[in-house]
Amino acid sequence: MPVLNETHNPDLRSWVSSANSPDTDFPIQNLPFAEFRRKHSVESFRGGVAIGDQVLDLAAAKGVFSETAAIGAQACTASTLNEFMSLGAPVWSALRLALSRVLRQGAAEQSILETCLIPQDEVEYSLPCTIGDYTDFYTSVFHATRVGSLFRPDNPLLPNYKWVPIGYHGRSSSIDVSGQTFKRPQGQIKAADAAEPSVGPCKRLDYELEIGIYIGVGNAPGEPIVLDDSDQHVFGYCLFNDWSARDIQAWEYQPLGPFLAKNFASTVSPWIVTNEALLPYRAEFKRDAADPQPLPYLSSDSNSGEGALDIKLEVLLQTQQMRNRHESPAKLSESNFVYSYWTVAQMVAHHTVNGCNLRPGDFFGSGTQSGPEHEQGGSLLELSRGGKESITLPNGEQRTFLEDGDTVVMRGYCETEGAARIGFGEVASTVLPANS
């Protein structure tokens, strides 16, 4: 079991009363980081911490911190969190502990810090850091098998899958924060019965339900990060929607992988839930007895014991019609990051085993997190069985893939015996019509 500390105590209460609500994503046990400013302002973006329905402005609050925590808070005043992320786990941890103490009921700092709170309703977010490189993994064996059976019916799960944490490089320029809108992509599409491809708007636009992982401390070229050191390198987690154009993908992806099918937009939730905040939700890393044992660089007793993360995930859809009628988003599916075939530590160890260097702010997508059941599919490609079965929404609308005006919302939270419930907030983004 990972070593918990006083910040994880489920009995802690904050003087910010909304943080004590049983259904808040942001109790005092969470303390995630984002870059924010007041809506419609020309203020600089700066680091903040979520507490209940408020943001603690670290640029305003930094004076209450001392020693190591003060170094961390000062770094958070920048317009990206890269410097803070680069300072390492002892600094992240010191600031978390200090935040927990000053935000607790009875803290002497309450009267000062009350002036440093801004309601989350009144702020807007930017990407929390400059993402140098983005790598997308493919860690759900259920997703890989179901998608593989659609693209390659005779050969759904390739022989390398249970040995190699499959990943590929993605594009960082088009990653944006929740609220992102994007035009339906155009591209080359070849219908199965057509002799030649043609160019037009994507007809099979899809989302992918992923966990995003931010690297804090990188490694020097040629110096791999060993599995058991990954907690010193992983800063935190978010929700991640890796938009996908399935028809463009089907025509372009061989032999070098997805390209234009993926690089038009990808959306992160604004808050980074820290690796430390997630320690109580570490879970057993399960393998079927028939599965191969991970190779030595992907294996350790400590990682195998508690290497997975129990993060409950859900995808919702709000169509234009629902928005017009003020209807809430409809749930499409639920899943859990615990189903991942590979742990984050294994992703880090694999990514660097060849000497590849990671840098502060680098980003991993987990790959679509589908569960074992059909209903737990993390994409419409899966839920609609490759577009063959349409999904009926509660208001009677139907979908196989996404329509213009659709907003996809993803949420995630952790809840386990003996720990506070903490949440990720949400990532929501909307499809606009293609260029005409």
Added chain:
Amino acid sequence: MPVLNETHNPDLRSWVSSANSPDTDFPIQNLPFAEFRRKHSVESFRGGVAIGDQVLDLAAAKGVFSETAAIGAQACTASTLNEFMSLGAPVWSALRLALSRVLRQGAAEQSILETCLIPQDEVEYSLPCTIGDYTDFYTSVFHATRVGSLFRPDNPLLPNYKWVPIGYHGRSSSIDVSGQTFKRPQGQIKAADAAEPSVGPCKRLDYELEIGIYIGVGNAPGEPIVLDDSDQHVFGYCLFNDWSARDIQAWEYQPLGPFLAKNFASTVSPWIVTNEALLPYRAEFKRDAADPQPLPYLSSDSNSGEGALDIKLEVLLQTQQMRNRHESPAKLSESNFVYSYWTVAQMVAHHTVNGCNLRPGDFFGSGTQSGPEHEQGGSLLELSRGGKESITLPNGEQRTFLEDGDTVVMRGYCETEGAARIGFGEVASTVLPANS
């Protein structure tokens, strides 16, 4: 024919006498940009221009420029060229014209500028800009066919190849400048006759002879760059060695493409030869009559007429033994960028057709530039026919793939009737032993 101007006049001579040597890469018609500082110094890197065997230090020289050229020269004083690249073709062009005039024989600025020259022998280089995203294309149909026949003997050239400028995302963190050394990568390798993979040093380490392309001006998300506008966006070119671990690649690359086989190191030549300097070497873009016509977004009269670039390329190898004996590098192959199946304008138009945004400093690799003949292979994988035939070097050493201590050198130059010869300098980098 592209519109040339006075800077392209082959009769121009410089007061820097080494620039008038018939075999220099850097006559006054070239004027490429790099980031440099004095060797073994703690100076800041800053922009410079190559002239003969000298570097013109733009931070020192900026006072001689006026108006638009002065804006460009000021931007070049930064430690990366990103800002200069973002200023656009009119600024790039104004600075080039001003540089050409002040470096010509008889220029009044000679005495001032003589104090702003530093011998290239006395400087070191950094990456010329921050590369946000790196995309690797696959534009040599000869490379694609030969490599395809090794990986997929029954299906060497996939049906999409002649329609789609195939590309995939690469990793920018491990791109470094000529002089880069890197440890032989370790990774999962599965021998054809083995039941399971194992982990160890790459045994099939290879280079790839590529042209690198720097984007100057990007595009907004959702706003594609049309083919005929590409000259407003492409800043310049370099030589590029995209190191590849063939055995790691063979096991990992399906279904999402190469990953650890490519991301341990990639090396650029220090000088960016500008798009404008290369105008005299534009060449006809040739297709076989049997090849499909490019789709409309990849086609235009102007591009088809003079869309290719005649850049002569060569790869050389200097082994540890050669270095010990002070022997020159041995030539492995020659090729030409003119063989590329897709033009740079087509790469730009394709990359953005889906709305993907490019940013200043983004980088494309052309893919391995192999010519039609076996001897023109741009990788050892091709020259050794998949490792089946070893290559005998002039000193008697043999290679199928690279050995520790091998230095791979790539050179490139342009030479055509009625224009000055201009060159790219070289990219050289060396394989170190794997971690033990």
